[in-house]
Amino acid sequence: MILAKIGDPDATAIAFFVAFIVVALAITYWAARRTRTTEQFYAAGHTVSGFQNGLALAGDYMSAASFLGIAGLVALFGFDGLIYSIGFLVGWPIVLFLIAEPLRNLGKYTFADVVAYRLRQTPVRMAAAVGTLSVVVFYLIAQMVGAGTLIKLMFGLDYWVAVLIVGAVMMTLLLVGGMIATTWVQIVKAVLLLGGALVLAIWTLSKFNMNPLDLFANAADKNGDKVLGPGDKIVTGSADAVSLGLALMFGTAGLPHILMRFYTVPDAAAARSSVNWATLFIGFFYLLTFVLGFGAMTLVGQGPISEIDEAGNMAAPLLAQEVGGEPFLGFIAAVAFATILAVVAGLTLSGAAALSHDLWVNVVRHGEAPEHEQLRVARVATILMGAAAIALGIALEGQNVAYMVGLAFAIAASANFPALLMSITWRKFTTWGAVASIVVGAVTALVLIYISPTIQEDVLEKSDSLFPLKNPALVSMPLAFIVGIVVSLMTRDEVAEERFAEADRRMHLGIRTTPSPVEPPVAPRPAGR
Amino acid sequence: MSTADDVLGPDDQAGRRGGRRIETFEELAARRRRIALWLTAAMLVVYFTFILLIAFDKSLMARKLTDGLSLGILLGVIVVLATWVLTWIYVRWANRSYEPAARRLNEGVER
Numbered sequence: 191m192i193l194a195k196i197g198d199p200d201a202t203a204i205a206f207f208v209a210f211i212v213v214a215l216a217i218t219y220w221a222a223r224r225t226r227t228t229e230q231f232y233a234a235g236h237t238v239s240g241f242q243n244g245l246a247l248a249g250d251y252m253s254a255a256s257f258l259g260i261a262g263l264v265a266l267f268g269f270d271g272l273i274y275s276i277g278f279l280v281g282w283p284i285v286l287f288l289i290a291e292p293l294r295n296l297g298k299y300t301f302a303d304v305v306a307y308r309l310r311q312t313p314v315r316m317a318a319a320v321g322t323l324s325v326v327v328f329y330l331i332a333q334m335v336g337a338g339t340l341i342k343l344m345f346g347l348d349y350w351v352a353v354l355i356v357g358a359v360m361m362t363l364l365l366v367g368g369m370i371a372t373t374w375v376q377i378v379k380a381v382l383l384l385g386g387a388l389v390l391a392i393w394t395l396s397k398f399n400m401n402p403l404d405l406f407a408n409a410a411d412k413n414g415d416k417v418l419g420p421g422d423k424i425v426t427g428s429a430d431a432v433s434l435g436l437a438l439m440f441g442t443a444g445l446p447h448i449l450m451r452f453y454t455v456p457d458a459a460a461a462r463s464s465v466n467w468a469t470l471f472i473g474f475f476y477l478l479t480f481v482l483g484f485g486a487m488t489l490v491g492q493g494p495i496s497e498i499d500e501a502g503n504m505a506a507p508l509l510a511q512e513v514g515g516e517p518f519l520g521f522i523a524a525v526a527f528a529t530i531l532a533v534v535a536g537l538t539l540s541g542a543a544a545l546s547h548d549l550w551v552n553v554v555r556h557g558e559a560p561e562h563e564q565l566r567v568a569r570v571a572t573i574l575m576g577a578a579a580i581a582l583g584i585a586l587e588g589q590n591v592a593y594m595v596g597l598a599f600a601i602a603a604s605a606n607f608p609a610l611l612m613s614i615t616w617r618k619f620t621t622w623g624a625v626a627s628i629v630v631g632a633v634t635a636l637v638l639i640y641i642s643p644t645i646q647e648d649v650l651e652k653s654d655s656l657f658p659l660k661n662p663a664l665v666s667m668p669l670a671f672i673v674g675i676v677v678s679l680m681t682r683d684e685v686a687e688e689r690f691a692e693a694d695r696r697m698h699l700g701i702r703t704t705p706s707p708v709e710p711p712v713a714p715r716p717a718g719r
Numbered sequence: 720m721s722t723a724d725d726v727l728g729p730d731d732q733a734g735r736r737g738g739r740r741i742e743t744f745e746e747l748a749a750r751r752r753r754i755a756l757w758l759t760a761a762m763l764v765v766y767f768t769f770i771l772l773i774a775f776d777k778s779l780m781a782r783k784l785t786d787g788l789s790l791g792i793l794l795g796v797i798v799v800l801a802t803w804v805l806t807w808i809y810v811r812w813a814n815r816s817y818e819p820a821a822r823r824l825n826e827g828v829e830r
Binding site for chain 2: 269272273275276277279280282283284286287288402403404405406407408410415416418419420421427428429430431432434435439459462463465466469470473476477480615694695698699700
């Protein structure tokens with residue numbers, strides 16, 4: 191009966207979808223009048239409050255991977271899925287302790303602003319753009335695949351049509367409303383997602399005396415005690431578990447679209463409070479995924495879940511249908527769509543910023559591009575990123591989304607995080623040390639993913655693979671640190687060393703002595719040196 | 720090197736102003752680094768205890784404490800709570816101790 195209904199468009203489902211798209215477009219229209227400068231396009235004019243940004247960070251972060259992917263992994267594999275839930279959360283304190291405040295104080299639009307602050311602009315920004323785009327592309331694939339699968343199942347549309355719809359709404363939102371529209375869509379989405387997941391969890395628990403332990407016990411009765419402990423589906427060996435753990439923990443601190451959100455607040459104190467709120471919201475949400483995953487396993491059953499989507503991505507919507515019927519399924523599906531739209535917008539914007547702010551404005555034009563040109567290039571870059579997202583989403587149908595995001599985290603932890611951390615903490619970090627660290631981190635992660643069981647066995651269906659780990663972070667992240675350190679010790683960068691004291695002061699104390707917290711913009715190192 | 724230490728003027732030479740020691744920028748920055756490092760280490764220990772138990776002792780993590788609750792699930796919830804506590808500790812410290820000190824240094828630069 192369940193199977194018959196899904197893919198058969200229901201009036202309430204369509205109403206919820208249309209309602210959300212209308213809200214998103216209304217926000218876009220409202221934001222359009224506030225998006226006249228590059229600063230507004232990329233950083234919402236630095237006017238977002240700490241609490242708002244906390245919600246927006248949560249909205250940017252709790253992706254389809256969290257909602258659809260993790261619920262599916264828990265439903266199919268039990269405890270193993272929770273490894274993702276927990277891992278996605280523990281990166282946030284790291285962002286807070288090590289990255290958020292220096293980032294806000296030193297940068298303007300991208301994390302490359304911070305890495306390049308003391309170093310030579312051209313090579314560092316080119317390398318950082320490679321790091322950013324690698325992460326963004328993998329992350330985007332995951333989101334687009336999630337969106338396509340969801341809409342296809344809900345409305346019976348062709349997969350490619352579904353991906354195209356998401357891409358079109360996202361591009362309209364970005365081109366017209368920029369970061370302001372993105373921020374508010376993320377806030378609306380975070381509230382919808384937290385509320386929707388909470389209602390779904392309570393509804394589920396109401397069938398188990400409101401006691402999560404009754405639910406877990408029931409899941410264990412039906413599927414065996416093994417579902418409550420670690421299995422061998424997601425992490426096959428010990429090294430695999432540690433590697434995935436490293437990627438998830440340090441990946442967050444290297445995600446370009448998350449780092450970019452810290453520029454939307456007025457100062458470091460607001461950046462700090464936004465992480466505090468985000469950690470609270472995200473932690474709460476991941477606790478709910480325990481209930482949603484085991485709930486789907488018990489009430490829907492593993493058979494029907496994998497029958498509809500082999501990767502398990504439809505577990506949460508199916509659970510909604512089981513406990514609340516068609517209208518609630520429609521609501522949860524609309525929430526999942528909102529989720530994907532908000533994340534895709536944030537990702538595309540950060541990719542566009544790497545292309546236009548880092549590559550065009552700072553590398554090609556040496557930081558001298560006039561304002562109207564910057565804004566125009568930003569919009570062209572947005573179109574390019576959006577088109578790439580649509581094409582990749584269509585090409586790579588059928589991947590589990592939590593899994594693809596795990597790989598994006600590995601690249602972020604290897605390419606971006608080491609260089610970012612060393613640039614703000616180590617006086618003797620040099621231009622070539624940064625370039626080598628980013629390039630080696632990104633390339634190692636990408637190559638190891640290609641020769642890993644993930645690609646070789648699961649995608650290319652070969653019998654074995656050169657590299658034993660499913661996630662490359664255990665090798666690629668330490669290697670990025672080592673290469674950064676060794677190359678920095680072998681080269682000298684006197685200007686970078688001289689500027690460390692000034693940068694250190696600025697990252698700790700901010701620039702509150704000037705009237706506006708955003709001016710003067712980052713004074714880049716002169717291009718010639 | 721022209722930093723706040725010079726700007727603060729003669730009374731800073733003794734390290735005191737109005738009977739109260741003014742923290743130098745270097746001391747404040749070192750204090751922040753120390754706290755950030757300890758809290759990062761604490762988060763690493765909590766999370767990697769969880770991950771290493773999954774990696775090396777799956778049967779211990781699968782042990783049932785009561786009906787429906789394995790050690791793994793309990794530890795998972797504890798990691799989430801630890802994340803909240805550590806974040807809260809840092810933000811509280813930064814708002815109460817770090818911000819005022821940074822403001823004092825910034826005011827020193829302005830004069």
